[in-house]
Amino acid sequence: xxxxxxxxxxxxxxxxxxAARIAQDIPEGSYVNLGIGAPTLVANFLPETLEIILHTxxxxxxMGPAPEPDLVDPDLINAGKLPVTALAGAAYFHHADSFGMxxxxxxxxxxxxxxxxxxxxxxxxxxTGAPGAIPAVGGAMDLAIGAKNVYVMTDLLTKTxxxxxxxxxTYPLTGxxxxxRVYTDHAIFDVTPDGFAVREAFGENTVAxxxxxxxxxxAEIEAVQLS
Amino acid sequence: xxxxxxxxxxxxxxxxxxAARIAQDIPEGSYVNLGIGAPTLVANFLPETLEIILHTxxxxxxMGPAPEPDLVDPDLINAGKLPVTALAGAAYFHHADSFGMxxxxxxxxxxxxxxxxxxxxxxxxxxTGAPGAIPAVGGAMDLAIGAKNVYVMTDLLTKTxxxxxxxxxTYPLTGxxxxxRVYTDHAIFDVTPDGFAVREAFGENTVAxxxxxxxxxxAEIEAVQLS
Amino acid sequence: xxDKSVPDAAAAVAGxxxxxxxxIGGFGRAGEPVELIDALIEQGAQxxxxxxxxxxxxxxxxxxxxARGRVRKVICSFPRxxxxxxxDGLYRAGELELELVPQGNLAERIRAxxxxxxxxxxPTGVGTELAAGKEERVIDGRTYVLEHPIKAxxxxxxxxxxxRWGNVVYRKTSRNFGPVMxxxxxxTIVQVDELLPLGSLDPESVVTPGIFVDRIVGVGDRAWLxxxxxVGGVDIEGRPLASASTGSATGTKRKVDQ
Amino acid sequence: xxDKSVPDAAAAVAGxxxxxxxxIGGFGRAGEPVELIDALIEQGAQxxxxxxxxxxxxxxxxxxxxARGRVRKVICSFPRxxxxxxxDGLYRAGELELELVPQGNLAERIRAxxxxxxxxxxPTGVGTELAAGKEERVIDGRTYVLEHPIKAxxxxxxxxxxxRWGNVVYRKTSRNFGPVMxxxxxxTIVQVDELLPLGSLDPESVVTPGIFVDRIVGVGDRAWLxxxxxVGGVDIEGRPLASASTGSATGTKRKVDQ
Numbered sequence: 001x002x003x004x005x006x007x008x009x010x011x012x013x014x015x016x017x018x019a020a021r022i023a024q025d026i027p028e029g030s031y032v033n034l035g036i037g038a039p040t041l042v043a044n045f046l047p048e049t050l051e052i053i054l055h056t057x058x059x060x061x062x063m064g065p066a067p068e069p070d071l072v073d074p075d076l077i078n079a080g081k082l083p084v085t086a087l088a089g090a091a092y093f094h095h096a097d098s099f100g101m102x103x104x105x106x107x108x109x110x111x112x113x114x115x116x117x118x119x120x121x122x123x124x125x126x127x128t129g130a131p132g133a134i135p136a137v138g139g140a141m142d143l144a145i146g147a148k149n150v151y152v153m154t155d156l157l158t159k160t161x162x163x164x165x166x167x168x169x170t171y172p173l174t175g176x177x178x179x180x181r182v183y184t185d186h187a188i189f190d191v192t193p194d195g196f197a198v199r200e201a202f203g204e205n206t207v208a209x210x211x212x213x214x215x216x217x218x219a220e221i222e223a224v225q226l227s
Numbered sequence: 228x229x230x231x232x233x234x235x236x237x238x239x240x241x242x243x244x245x246a247a248r249i250a251q252d253i254p255e256g257s258y259v260n261l262g263i264g265a266p267t268l269v270a271n272f273l274p275e276t277l278e279i280i281l282h283t284x285x286x287x288x289x290m291g292p293a294p295e296p297d298l299v300d301p302d303l304i305n306a307g308k309l310p311v312t313a314l315a316g317a318a319y320f321h322h323a324d325s326f327g328m329x330x331x332x333x334x335x336x337x338x339x340x341x342x343x344x345x346x347x348x349x350x351x352x353x354x355t356g357a358p359g360a361i362p363a364v365g366g367a368m369d370l371a372i373g374a375k376n377v378y379v380m381t382d383l384l385t386k387t388x389x390x391x392x393x394x395x396x397t398y399p400l401t402g403x404x405x406x407x408r409v410y411t412d413h414a415i416f417d418v419t420p421d422g423f424a425v426r427e428a429f430g431e432n433t434v435a436x437x438x439x440x441x442x443x444x445x446a447e448i449e450a451v452q453l454s
Numbered sequence: 455x456x457d458k459s460v461p462d463a464a465a466a467v468a469g470x471x472x473x474x475x476x477x478i479g480g481f482g483r484a485g486e487p488v489e490l491i492d493a494l495i496e497q498g499a500q501x502x503x504x505x506x507x508x509x510x511x512x513x514x515x516x517x518x519x520x521a522r523g524r525v526r527k528v529i530c531s532f533p534r535x536x537x538x539x540x541x542d543g544l545y546r547a548g549e550l551e552l553e554l555v556p557q558g559n560l561a562e563r564i565r566a567x568x569x570x571x572x573x574x575x576x577p578t579g580v581g582t583e584l585a586a587g588k589e590e591r592v593i594d595g596r597t598y599v600l601e602h603p604i605k606a607x608x609x610x611x612x613x614x615x616x617x618r619w620g621n622v623v624y625r626k627t628s629r630n631f632g633p634v635m636x637x638x639x640x641x642t643i644v645q646v647d648e649l650l651p652l653g654s655l656d657p658e659s660v661v662t663p664g665i666f667v668d669r670i671v672g673v674g675d676r677a678w679l680x681x682x683x684x685v686g687g688v689d690i691e692g693r694p695l696a697s698a699s700t701g702s703a704t705g706t707k708r709k710v711d712q
Numbered sequence: 713x714x715d716k717s718v719p720d721a722a723a724a725v726a727g728x729x730x731x732x733x734x735x736i737g738g739f740g741r742a743g744e745p746v747e748l749i750d751a752l753i754e755q756g757a758q759x760x761x762x763x764x765x766x767x768x769x770x771x772x773x774x775x776x777x778x779a780r781g782r783v784r785k786v787i788c789s790f791p792r793x794x795x796x797x798x799x800d801g802l803y804r805a806g807e808l809e810l811e812l813v814p815q816g817n818l819a820e821r822i823r824a825x826x827x828x829x830x831x832x833x834x835p836t837g838v839g840t841e842l843a844a845g846k847e848e849r850v851i852d853g854r855t856y857v858l859e860h861p862i863k864a865x866x867x868x869x870x871x872x873x874x875x876r877w878g879n880v881v882y883r884k885t886s887r888n889f890g891p892v893m894x895x896x897x898x899x900t901i902v903q904v905d906e907l908l909p910l911g912s913l914d915p916e917s918v919v920t921p922g923i924f925v926d927r928i929v930g931v932g933d934r935a936w937l938x939x940x941x942x943v944g945g946v947d948i949e950g951r952p953l954a955s956a957s958t959g960s961a962t963g964t965k966r967k968v969d970q
Contacts, residue, residue: 315911
């Protein structure tokens with residue numbers, strides 16, 4: 001999913017630009033979980049003037065930014081195990097309550113990374129299935145099925161040029177028919193009953209060029225039915 | 228279960244004596260739930276020198292005695308909806324956590340009233356099954372299956388002289404094979420794999436007289452296997 | 455800015471539709487959201503299904519809602535109290551449907567709804583008529599019965615203090631069903647004695663995080679708490695407990711908070 | 713008098729038998745009961761099954777227990793961290809059994825054990841290889857998978873403050889698995905920074921009531937908290953996060969408690 005050096009390419013936006021674009025779609029008052037890795041970047045682009053409440057599944061609502069280096073509290077970390085802060089209005093709770101919040105559908109948005117997303121919204125993001133790899137799932141499967149809107153943030157293509165949007169996932173699944181929308185460096189795709197629809201194409205990209213890159217045909221945007 | 232005026236009868240102990248007798252069997256450090264009605268009397272006989280922690284299922288461990296009349300707090304009541312106090316070391320929690328404590332087997336003792344108890348430890352204490360009666364179960368079924376030791380406190384006989392210890396309950400059940408021991412005004416009975424055994428007979432009562440009153444044959448006390 | 459507070463109880467219960475299922479917190483009068491119930495009576499929604507531990511006592515609060523004929527069904531564990539005459543009359547007249555649920559199963563079914571659990575196996579009620587017809591399973595040698603979540607469109611809950619994000623703390627045993635109901639309803643409405651500025655509540659002590667709360671209304675000191683009969687204690691046979699009527703006769707005084 | 717406190721960590725872990733299942737609290741290093749684990753290493757029990765969210769990081773704490781060859785099986789959600797080399801080596805060598813459980817199912821299965829639930833239907837994991845072979849059921853149009861409780865003989869938990877009855881409060885996100893594990897084990901052992909006199913903890917704020925706790929030990933300030941690498945952050949592909957190594961390089965200083 002990561003690209004070590006972003007190439008100059010008019011058809012792609014940077015990861016920071018993508019994070020900023022995702023942040024635009026999160027309304028004030030939302031309860032949001034940002035998955036570990038690239039999705040945490042989204043927090044940097046949430047306007048400070050808006051109150052958006054971040055959830056971290058290890059037991060905190062109202063998570064704030066990283067602390068000053070000399071104010072790190074080892075008992076206050078996020079799901080990526082990095083030091084964070086707590087805002088006024090925060091609340092701590094235990095793990096069963098925290099995942100009950102997810103599973104019970106109380107989060108408005110979660111943003112996750114992906115290896116693959118299928119046309120019906122299946123997500124693969126926890127295992128490449130590579131032999132000998134140490135398996136680890138964490139909260140990925142709970143997040144995938146637990147928010148009202150599951151947004152994926154990812155490059156459209158792998159480093160070797162393969163599309164991460166696929167007809168059917170070949171990597172082990174994280175969740176079935178769970179993704180609402182995919183934010184990529186080329187375009188934004190909605191998952192619709194008729195497959196992916198191009199919601200917004202960045203720069204030079206067109207529905208035709210995206211179709212060529214992914215090998216997929218896209219649903220008409222009129223068919224979009226967001227959950 | 229209740230007798231409006233205790234008769235002078237050498238074969239019976241009073242309800243207060245029975246409560247005191249039950250209190251003797253509760254060791255220090257026990258977590259105890261006393262059911263509404265007569266069982267709450269047991270609290271009056273727990274030695275003040277011993278720390279025994281009372282649970283009330285509406286969300287409190289470390290329940291204390293009734294408050295002075297001018298210090299009643301309407302937000303601090305017991306399962307019988309009477310005003311109580313909280314001791315130093317108390318903790319409040321919500322209803323799901325409170326019943327998780329019971330169901331999870333964390334209480335050492337609960338003391339309940341009964342209409343009937345069967346030889347295999349079935350309890351009937353929530354409904355007489357009378358037509359037209361308003362049914363109400365409360366926490367009775369949770370308490371019946373939820374403590375390590377379920378003690379019943381009851382008169383041995385109904386007002387019309389029928390035994391509350393029976394081969395099989397005829398009233399609607401509260402729980403199956405859940406009673407550990409029955410404290411009555413005539414004697415204490417253990418529930419054993421072979422039926423009731425007379426653990427202790429009060430006053431003039433003998434195994435033979437108790438057998439006559441109840442119409443039951445009793446297991447040898449040697450067969451007692453307490454849980 | 456997130457501000458879930460609304461100006462008064464009428465605004466808090468606005469929009470509740472006929473036929474709704476409404477969870478109402480409280481165990482007896484402790485935690486009963488009386489001001490919200492009074493507003494619901496004014497608001498007019500009818501044909502309601504009410505989820506509560508009890509079924510009203512005396513003539514106020516939930517009992518008053520029942521008395522107005524606005525409730526079709528009650529899901530509860532313990533309707534019978536010495537002062538549940540309103541419920542008793544309607545039930546005997548066949549004008550109220552009752553689903554009786556053991557108290558712990560009631561709490562756990564509500565908790566399951568909020569926590570996204572599809573169903574669960576509980577040992578409570580096994581072999582009794584309240585489990586009749588329900589699926590049984592033996593797990594590790596013990597018999598369990600399958601119970602399903604109880605959800606609701608609305609929850610009316612009484613807390614003690616809250617902030618504008620909807621974080622709530624409770625007082626003592628008035629906590630009871632509030633936290634699980636708040637999580638189990640689509641729209642959760644909480645009345646509190648006092649609304650405090652954001653940041654006033656200790657994050658370690660918040661019991662209901664704001665994510666579960668949609669509307670908050672400050673109702674001030676609950677005057678009825680200090681007046682008369684708030685208890686409805688009964689013995690195992692349903693008779694009023696002596697000390698309950700004593701409490702009623704002498705009146706009560708609210709203890710100063712620690 | 714009830715006094716669950718024991719003089720030191722060695723006394724706290726006394727009697728743990730070979731072959732036991734032991735829950736160990738913590739999410740990464742937050743809430744990891746390092747002093748109790750060190751005592752368990754000294755104590756000598758082996759052939760253990762460990763339930764933890766992770767599988768150790770660096771060379772201390774849980775990783776040190778693994779390195780001693782004392783663990784047969786790990787039940788966890790996320791063993792792979794940039795500094796989980798001890799686990800990684802043992803797992804690749806086939807010397808450790810792994811049961812991988814989605815984190816929310818792990819928490820709920822532990823909660824179920826403590827709350828006396830026989831099994832529950834969860835939507836998490838449905839259609840994935842972690843639910844392969846498990847019973848599925850469609851309830852109200854959604855597919856769920858049946859999961860069973862995880863129980864343990866022992867739980868080792870790290871809290872912040874406790875009293876002699878065993879009431880415990882936690883600090884911030886170190887709460888994580890502590891409360892559910894404390895309820896799910898036959899014998900629950902809690903280390904805290906500070907033991908306080910009975911009555912010092914606000915009854916409204918107690919998170920783990922003493923009923924779930926068997927032994928309490930005060931370990932003082934956890935010095936390791938203030939030293940070096942306590943984080944083990946990784947990105948989605950398992951690579952260390954840049955800021956994690958920064959944190960490690962600069963060291964950390966414990967924030968003054970609010």
